[in-house]
Amino acid sequence: MIPSLFDLTGKVALVTGAAQGMGRAMALALAEAGADILLVDRNEAGAHETAATIGKLGRRAVVAPCDVSDPVQIRELFLRLDTGFGRIDFLGNVAGEGILGAPEDISLEEVERCWRNLVLGRFCMCQEAGRRMLAAGRGSIVNIGSLASLTAMGRGHIAYSMAMGAVAQMTRELSTEWAGRGVRVNAILPAQVVNPGLEQRMAANPALREKFLGGIPAGRLGRPDDIKGLAVFLASDASGWITGALIPMDGGNLAANAGATMGCPG
Numbered sequence: 001m002i003p004s005l006f007d008l009t010g011k012v013a014l015v016t017g018a019a020q021g022m023g024r025a026m027a028l029a030l031a032e033a034g035a036d037i038l039l040v041d042r043n044e045a046g047a048h049e050t051a052a053t054i055g056k057l058g059r060r061a062v063v064a065p066c067d068v069s070d071p072v073q074i075r076e077l078f079l080r081l082d083t084g085f086g087r088i089d090f091l092g093n094v095a096g097e098g099i100l101g102a103p104e105d106i107s108l109e110e111v112e113r114c115w116r117n118l119v120l121g122r123f124c125m126c127q128e129a130g131r132r133m134l135a136a137g138r139g140s141i142v143n144i145g146s147l148a149s150l151t152a153m154g155r156g157h158i159a160y161s162m163a164m165g166a167v168a169q170m171t172r173e174l175s176t177e178w179a180g181r182g183v184r185v186n187a188i189l190p191a192q193v194v195n196p197g198l199e200q201r202m203a204a205n206p207a208l209r210e211k212f213l214g215g216i217p218a219g220r221l222g223r224p225d226d227i228k229g230l231a232v233f234l235a236s237d238a239s240g241w242i243t244g245a246l247i248p249m250d251g252g253n254l255a256a257n258a259g260a261t262m263g264c265p266g
Helices: 021-032 044-056 071-084 108-136 158-181 196-204 207-213 224-235
Strands: 012-016 036-040 061-064 090-093 139-144 183-190 246-249
Touching (some): 108 183, 139 224, 158 246, 183 224
Parallel strands (some): 012 090, 183 246
């Protein structure tokens, strides 16, 4: 039995990156709470696997391939949403690839590609969803940012961190513009959440895992399912007066001083 504050029955959500990782976990959580979902991913096979799982929950799930760095495809996606669902109550902006490169070496083309993946595409998704939500007088948007939205990562993250900083400020600006008209916009800022790309990086450089864990007081890396409760909360009436928030999902990383000692007295 879902408490009424968190009940999403009758709501429609659009989630990008729904084939795996946090996008898949978010989509499943919303469906478990009662929502129908438009699943967006370039990986159609993976998105169809997510859809099959949602179908077993008795909810409707439709797969829509889309490159989230391409505004033309995004606009076509929302026309499909209009035809297939006729409304949108929640947008989960999850998909978007980062690009690593030393500041002195990374090409401007790579910086621009990272910006298109993580900023332009997210804004275009917000704009299209926002227009529909404003017309309806209600809706919730969640942008996935990063700890790199607020702090420097090093290790070649210059393009990614610039983009994620923009995502944080975009979230604040949209929340300020739209809150009075019924549309909430928040961001979730994860620390290191295990996914295939991160696993490859840690396999190539085993010291990375210990480096990451050294900054996480909770003592473990993030898991995709860690986003589920936050996603339902922010999509639901339970968070009706929360907008413009940048919410860490980081096992205590941002709270800890760089010289903090975790789990030890003194």
